[in-house]
Amino acid sequence: MLSLLALLILAATLITVFYLQLSLTVGSITFVVAYLLCGVLFAGWLLNPLLLILVAAALVVLNHPGLRRKLIVQPVFNSLGKVMPPIGDTEREAIEAGATWFEAELFSGKPDWDDFSKTRFTTLSEEEQSFIDNEVEQLCGMLNEWQIYHELRDLPEEVWQFLKDKGFFSLIIPKEYGGKDFSPYAQSRMMSKIATRSLTAAVTAMVPNSLGPGELLAKYGTDEQKQRWLPDLAAGKEIPCFGLTGPEVGSDASNLPDRGVICTQEVDGEEVLGMRLSFAKRWITLAPIATVVGLAFKLYDPDHLLGDEEELGITCALLPANTPGVEIGRRHNPGGSPFMNGPINGTDVFVPLDAIIGGPDMAGKGWRMLIECLGAGRGVSLPALATASAEMGYQTAGAFGRIRRQFNTAVGQFEGVQEASAEVAGLAYTLEAYRHLVTRGLEEGTISVVTAMAKYHSTEMMRRLINRGMDIASGRAVQAGPRNFMALPYQAIPIAITVEGANILTRSLMIFGQGALRCHPFLYDELNALQDEDQERGLETFEALFLKHAGHTIGNMCRGLVHALTGGRLADIPANADSFSTPWYRLISRYSAVLASTSDAAFALLGGDLKRRELLSARLGDVHSQLLIACAVLKFHGTLPRDEANDAHATYALHHALSQAHEALEAFYRNLGTFGIGCLLKGWFFPLGRPTGAQRPGDDLIRTVGDQIMEPTSVREALASYTYRCDDPEDAIGRVENTYRKLLEVEPAYLAFLKADGKGELDGETLEERLHVAVAKGVIAGDKVNELLEYDALRYDCLLTDAFDFELKEVKMHTERPV
Incomplete structure (x- = not known):
C-alpha cells in the first residue's frame, strides 16, 4: 500500500511539473526531491542503487546539452527529416x-x-x-x-442604378477614392439585411466588396492604378468581376492552367x-455585365x-472587358438565384x-x-x-408553427x-454570434483560418437550418409561388x-491542414x-523548438487529465466570467487541452500522412x-x-457546438487505428465519460427553446432587428408576420x-354564428367577434399555397374561406 502511495505521489509530482510548465532544471530538481522523500518515507525499494543510477542517467541526459x-x-531530427514531406512554395504562401x-x-x-x-x-458607426x-x-x-427569379431573371434596371448611385459597390474602397470604407461588421450587416429580401441582390452587391479588383487594388495596386480605377469602381461607373476558377480548376486554385x-x-x-494571355474562366459572378476584369493566371x-526566372508563378492582372480577344457576356444559370454569372x-x-x-514587381505574387x-x-x-437565411428561418418557422x-x-x-x-432557433442564435x-x-487583419471555418460552418448550419424549416412548413414550403417563404432560400x-x-x-484540407501549421x-x-x-543551423533551431514542443505536449496531456478529474475546476476562465458562462469557459479550456494533445499525438504517430x-x-x-x-x-x-430566452438559446447553442466537438473527437479516436492509441487517448482524457456540457441538447431544453421560438422574446426581437421587416400583407414573409402579430x-x-x-358546445353553420354563440355563453367577450373573424381570414390566407393557371403562368387563387 505504501509503495502504491509512493507511485501516486511521483505521478502527481510529474503531472504538476508539466501542468505548471516548470523549466527543465526546476522540474528535475522537484522530481528528485519527491523521489528521494518517497524512497525514505514510503518505499525503500526506490533507493535501490540500480534504480537510482537509471533515474540519474535519465536526468543527466535530459539536462546535459551535449548528451x-x-x-x-539528433535521432529525432534525422528521422523526421526523412518522413516529413517538404512544404512547397504555394503551400508555404498559403500558410x-x-x-x-x-x-x-x-x-x-x-x-x-x-x-x-x-x-x-x-x-x-x-x-x-x-x-x-x-x-x-x-x-x-x-x-x-419572385419577380426577379421567375419573371425578369435579373434585377430591375432601377435597382441596378440604385446600387451604383448609392455606393453599394464601394463599401470596401477607401474614402479617399470615393468609397465608403465600412467595417467588415457593417458590410456583413448590410449584406445580410439585403439577403433577407433577395439573394440575387445580395450576391450582386457583395461580389465587388469581396474578392475582386476593388480589394486587390486598394491593398496592392500602384498609385496610378488606384487613381485610374478606384473612383470609377466606387461610383459604379465600372462594374468589376474577378476570374479565378475555370473548367479544370475550382478549389485547387493554385494549379491554374491559364x-x-x-x-x-x-x-x-x-x-x-507586355503579356500574351490565354484563359478560360467560369462561374464568374458579374462577368456578363462587367466592364473591368480581374484575372489570375500563371505567368512565364x-x-x-x-529576369532570370522562367516560371514566375501566379499573377493577378486587371484589364478592360473590351480588350481585344476577351470574350465576355454569356451567362450561366445558377440554380437558386438569377444573379449575373458567366x-x-x-x-x-x-x-x-x-x-x-x-x-511588374508583383509578378508571380498573386497567390499570396x-x-x-x-x-x-x-x-x-x-x-x-x-x-440572413437563419434569421428569416427563425421568424417564419416560429410564426408558422404557432399559426398552423x-x-x-x-x-x-x-x-x-x-x-x-x-x-432552427439554436442555429440562428449561433450564426448571429459567429458573425459578430x-x-x-x-x-x-487577415485571419485566413477563422474565415475558412466561418465559410464552412456558417453555410453548413444554413443548410441544416433551412432543411429543418422546410420540415416545419412542410407542404406550404413545397409549392413554388410568390407566397412561398422557404423555396428560394432552399434552392x-x-x-x-x-x-x-x-x-x-x-473542411478536409484547409481548416486543420492550414490551421494546425498556423496555430501550433x-x-x-x-x-x-x-x-x-x-x-547544423537547422538542428540547433530544431533542438530549442523540440524541447519546448515536448514540454507543451506533455503539459497539455497533464492539463487534460487534471481537468477531466476535477471537472475543469482548475481551468482558467476570463476574469469577467459570470455565473452562466463560467462552467462553459472551463469546459472549453478542457477541450482546448484535449485538442492540442490529440493533435500532437496525431503528428507524432502519422507525421506527413496526417x-x-x-x-x-x-x-x-x-x-x-x-x-x-x-x-x-x-x-x-x-x-x-x-433573461430566460437568452439563457435557453445560448445553452442550446453551446450544447450543440460542444457535443459536435466531442463526437468529432470520439470518431477520431475510434478511427486512429494505430496500436490502440485512440482508445488510450480517450481513456486518458475522458476517464469519467462524456462531460454533461458536451451532451446533445436534452428533451427539456428542446421543449423550452421549441416554445420560445414561437414567442415574442428578447432573442426573437434581437434577431429580427438585423432583417428587413416587411409589413406588406401581400408579401410572402409580410403575410406570415402580420398573421402572427394578429394571433398574439x-x-x-x-x-x-x-x-x-372542439367540445361541440357551440352551435352554428358558420364561424361567425359560432362566435356569437360563444359570446352568448360567456366564452369570449362580445368585442372579440370582429377581431377573431379578421384573424381567421388572415390565418386562412396565410396557409394557402399558390395556384396557377394550367400553363403555370398566371396566379389564380381562391382566397375565400369555405363555410
Whole structure:
C-alpha cells in the first residue's frame, strides 16, 4: 500500500511539473526531491542503487546539452527529416498569408482568456447605421425576389442604378477614392439585411466588396492604378468581376492552367513590353455585365525579359472587358438565384505589364494576394447570407408553427416539430454570434483560418437550418409561388456551399491542414528547421523548438487529465466570467487541452500522412471550429439582456457546438487505428465519460427553446432587428408576420373559442354564428367577434399555397374561406 502511495505521489509530482510548465532544471530538481522523500518515507525499494543510477542517467541526459542533442534530438531530427514531406512554395504562401487570432489560443491548450475578455464586438458607426437605415432599407423595399427569379431573371434596371448611385459597390474602397470604407461588421450587416429580401441582390452587391479588383487594388495596386480605377469602381461607373476558377480548376486554385507569357508587341507604332494571355474562366459572378476584369493566371518569361526566372508563378492582372480577344457576356444559370454569372474566355490577349495589379514587381505574387483577400468572401459575405437565411428561418418557422394547427393544436407544440424548431432557433442564435466574432477578428487583419471555418460552418448550419424549416412548413414550403417563404432560400443552398472553395475541401484540407501549421506554437518552425539547407543551423533551431514542443505536449496531456478529474475546476476562465458562462469557459479550456494533445499525438504517430488522412484531420478541424463557435456564443450571450430566452438559446447553442466537438473527437479516436492509441487517448482524457456540457441538447431544453421560438422574446426581437421587416400583407414573409402579430393579440380569446368549439358546445353553420354563440355563453367577450373573424381570414390566407393557371403562368387563387 505504501509503495502504491509512493507511485501516486511521483505521478502527481510529474503531472504538476508539466501542468505548471516548470523549466527543465526546476522540474528535475522537484522530481528528485519527491523521489528521494518517497524512497525514505514510503518505499525503500526506490533507493535501490540500480534504480537510482537509471533515474540519474535519465536526468543527466535530459539536462546535459551535449548528451541531450546526441542521444535524443539528433535521432529525432534525422528521422523526421526523412518522413516529413517538404512544404512547397504555394503551400508555404498559403500558410504564411495573413495572421492568427484567438483560434491560435484555442489550439494552444491553454487559452489566454484575459485577452479574449478584452475583445468587444464591433458596433456600427453613425454613417454605417444611417446607410443601413436609409439606403439599405430603401433598396430592400424595391426588391421582389419572385419577380426577379421567375419573371425578369435579373434585377430591375432601377435597382441596378440604385446600387451604383448609392455606393453599394464601394463599401470596401477607401474614402479617399470615393468609397465608403465600412467595417467588415457593417458590410456583413448590410449584406445580410439585403439577403433577407433577395439573394440575387445580395450576391450582386457583395461580389465587388469581396474578392475582386476593388480589394486587390486598394491593398496592392500602384498609385496610378488606384487613381485610374478606384473612383470609377466606387461610383459604379465600372462594374468589376474577378476570374479565378475555370473548367479544370475550382478549389485547387493554385494549379491554374491559364497562362500569360511575357513578350513584346507593337502597339500604335511602338514596341510595348507586355503579356500574351490565354484563359478560360467560369462561374464568374458579374462577368456578363462587367466592364473591368480581374484575372489570375500563371505567368512565364521564356525569353527572360524580366529576369532570370522562367516560371514566375501566379499573377493577378486587371484589364478592360473590351480588350481585344476577351470574350465576355454569356451567362450561366445558377440554380437558386438569377444573379449575373458567366464564363470569360480569351486567346492571345495582349496587355501591357502595367496591367499587373501592383505593377511588374508583383509578378508571380498573386497567390499570396488572393489568399490574403479571400477573407472578405469567406468571413463576411457568405456567412452574411447564411445568417440572413437563419434569421428569416427563425421568424417564419416560429410564426408558422404557432399559426398552423393540426388536431386542434399548434403544430409548433408537437415535440417532434419542436426538435426541428429548437434546432432552427439554436442555429440562428449561433450564426448571429459567429458573425459578430468573425467580423471582429477581421478588423485585426487577415485571419485566413477563422474565415475558412466561418465559410464552412456558417453555410453548413444554413443548410441544416433551412432543411429543418422546410420540415416545419412542410407542404406550404413545397409549392413554388410568390407566397412561398422557404423555396428560394432552399434552392439557393448549393450556391453558398460551393463558392469560395467547395465545403468538402474547405473542411478536409484547409481548416486543420492550414490551421494546425498556423496555430501550433512550434510545428511550422520545426518543419522549416528540418528543411534548412544548413543542417547544423537547422538542428540547433530544431533542438530549442523540440524541447519546448515536448514540454507543451506533455503539459497539455497533464492539463487534460487534471481537468477531466476535477471537472475543469482548475481551468482558467476570463476574469469577467459570470455565473452562466463560467462552467462553459472551463469546459472549453478542457477541450482546448484535449485538442492540442490529440493533435500532437496525431503528428507524432502519422507525421506527413496526417495530411492525406483527411477524415482524421477534418475531425480535428471540427473540434477546433466548434470551440471557436462556443466562444462566439458566450460572447454574444453577454451582449443581450440576461433573461430566460437568452439563457435557453445560448445553452442550446453551446450544447450543440460542444457535443459536435466531442463526437468529432470520439470518431477520431475510434478511427486512429494505430496500436490502440485512440482508445488510450480517450481513456486518458475522458476517464469519467462524456462531460454533461458536451451532451446533445436534452428533451427539456428542446421543449423550452421549441416554445420560445414561437414567442415574442428578447432573442426573437434581437434577431429580427438585423432583417428587413416587411409589413406588406401581400408579401410572402409580410403575410406570415402580420398573421402572427394578429394571433398574439387575439390568442387568449381564440383558444377559448377553439376549446369550446372542439367540445361541440357551440352551435352554428358558420364561424361567425359560432362566435356569437360563444359570446352568448360567456366564452369570449362580445368585442372579440370582429377581431377573431379578421384573424381567421388572415390565418386562412396565410396557409394557402399558390395556384396557377394550367400553363403555370398566371396566379389564380381562391382566397375565400369555405363555410
